[in-house]
Amino acid sequence: MSLRDFSLKFKGQSACVVENVDLTVAEGEILCIVGESGCGKSVTAMALMGLLPQDAAKIPSGTMVFNGKTIDMTCERIPATMRGGDVAMIFQEPMTSLNPAFRIGDQIAEAVQQHKGCTRAQGRARALEMLIRVGLPSPEQRLDQYPHQLSGGQRQRVMIAMALANDPKLLIADEPTTALDVTIQAQILELIRDLQRDTGMGTIMITHDLGVVAEIADTVAVMYGGQVVERGPMAEVFEDPQHPYTIGLMDSVPRLSGPRARLTTIEGTVPSIDTMPQGCRFRTRCPFAAPLCNARPALANVSETHAVACHFAPLEQNLKVAQ
Incomplete structure (x- = not known):
């Protein structure tokens, strides 16, 4: 996937919240977008998924090339057939992303049925397969549970299972470990990395945590004020950062070692x-x-x-x- 000259403006604002952003993520690569809250990371992901309201968000410029298809983002949205299928997203807070009124198995199965055209039984079988794949304990039991019956880490595993159920070519993970404790964060990051290596999909990881970037990224894009200010291989950017930000x-x-200092x-x-x-x-x-x-x-x-x-x-x- 490549994004070229992408700009985004919200109704009532004079300046672009995201301006002239270029991003590329190759098959089998993990690109981390890092920056402070409000720098435009998440809103760029939402625009890529076509989830921003058209009456409030205007895209003055931007072209996305994905799987051989060119999308003019100034007048087109990502097709619904691609969203949740070829392109999937894991959101920050699974409790607000999962429907509290439906069982876990039904929610995953619905996503599979929507894109694969399979039966309910086939969708449920795929849901069980994915829960096993993401390492959720007692997966058969979890199929018939509701989101509130799972812990935060378990809900995030469900979100990952749902995102990967249709074998996407591109996964967007928007701060998937924000609400989790440190040990669960490490497990979720390891899970995403292992699944990404197994499937070969391109992955965009959005985060403000440089520790996450160092742990998982192949390439990194640093954003400030809605613009990409530095971009390159993770090792090169970390070893020789060139932008003051x-x-x-x-x-x-x-730092865990060296003299103590403010x-x-x-x-x-x-x-x-x-x-x-x-x-x-x-x-x-x-x-x-x-x-x-x-x-x-x-x-x-x-x-x-x-x-x-x-x-x-x-x-x-x-x-x-x-x-």
């Missing part, structure tokens, strides 16, 4: 979308801000696979010259 995020992560913070707060500064949207919080930052920096390559939207990138070279 990425550096700030990484410096704010607690955590680094990024000064200021994220401006509202209507008060975003012109040019570089990070410049009002950036320690390297200069007059040229009044012009928007392009997302340009600093290596063959590593791109950064900063006038000073590569930092080691240009900041030394500027000083």
Whole structure:
């Protein structure tokens, strides 16, 4: 899947909440989109799935290429036959995503029947198969239980089972471990990674947790203010971050070794979308801000696979010259 020049604006707002975003995820690859709350991660995923209300969300530009099909997002939505079939999504909070009035087995079976055209019995058999596959304890019993009878981690496994029941080519996971404790988080991440390797599907993982990124990502895209400010292989971005925002995020992560010190913070707060500064949207919080930052920096390559939207990138070279 590739997304090109995607911009999104909500009714009543003067600026785009997501602007000129390019993303690519290959078959068998895990792309992590990381950034603070409000940076545009989840709303981009919702737009990809065609789940935003058309009367409130406008897409001025954007093209998605998926499985050989080109979708002009300014006037088309992802077809309903693809949503939940070729493209599936795991949401942040399974308790609000699962229907509390229906049994677990019926909800998974319905998704299978909708896309595979099978009988109810076949859909239920597939539901049981998927619950076994995601490691849910006592899967036969869980089929006839309701969401409130399961723990948070178990509900998330059900959501994963439902998302993968139709063998999607692309999985979008929107902060799937947010409401879970640490040990369950690790189990869910390991499950997603193992299933992704088994099926070869492309995966977009949305998170604000750099630990999750380090654990699971092949490539990473860092978003700030609705824009991608850095993109590249996970190892390269983590070993040599080039955008001041990425550096700030990484410096704010607690260290388990070394001398004890106060955590680094990024000064200021994220401006509202209507008060975003012109040019570089990070410049009002950036320690390297200069007059040229009044012009928007392009997302340009600093290596063959590593791109950064900063006038000073590569930092080691240009900041030394500027000083």
